[in-house]
Amino acid sequence: MKKVGDVFMLGFRGTEMPNWMIQFAKEFDLGGYIIFDYDCISKTRGRNVTSPEQAKQLLTTKLNSDPLVFIDQE
Numbered sequence: 001m002k003k004v005g006d007v008f009m010l011g012f013r014g015t016e017m018p019n020w021m022i023q024f025a026k027e028f029d030l031g032g033y034i035i036f037d038y039d040c041i042s043k044t045r046g047r048n049v050t051s052p053e054q055a056k057q058l059l060t061t062k063l064n065s066d067p068l069v070f071i072d073q074e
Contacts, residue, residue, distance in 0.1 A: 002029075003028050003029040004028050004029075005024060005025065005027075005028030005029040005030045005031065005065065006029050006030075006031045006065070007031055008024075008028075008030060008031050008032075009031055009032040009033060009034060009068075009070065010024070010030065010032075010033050010034070011033065011034045011035075011036065012033070012048070013039070013047060013048075014047075014048065015046070015048060015049070015050055015054055015058065016058065016061075017058065017061040017063075021033065022061070022063065025063040025064050025065050025067065026063075026064045029064065029065035030063060030065045030067040031065075031067060031068065032067045032068035032069065032070055033067055033069060033070070034069075034070040034071070034072055035047075035048040035049060035055075035058065035059075035069065035070070035071055035072070036048050036049075036072045037049050037072070038072075
């Protein structure tokens, strides 16, 4: 059975998956999430990704659903 979260694609700030997103995926599932290098508000790099090792850790965060991962590429 599909849940409402299956139609959501979410973004976040920080180099770790935030607890609110983990809880959202647990309760509602999650269709996907997007990670960014550049933060348009602070005009700095490293919004979600700081190194290949950190990106691998971020992308292997365990979620109840199996979301698609989108990468913003400028």
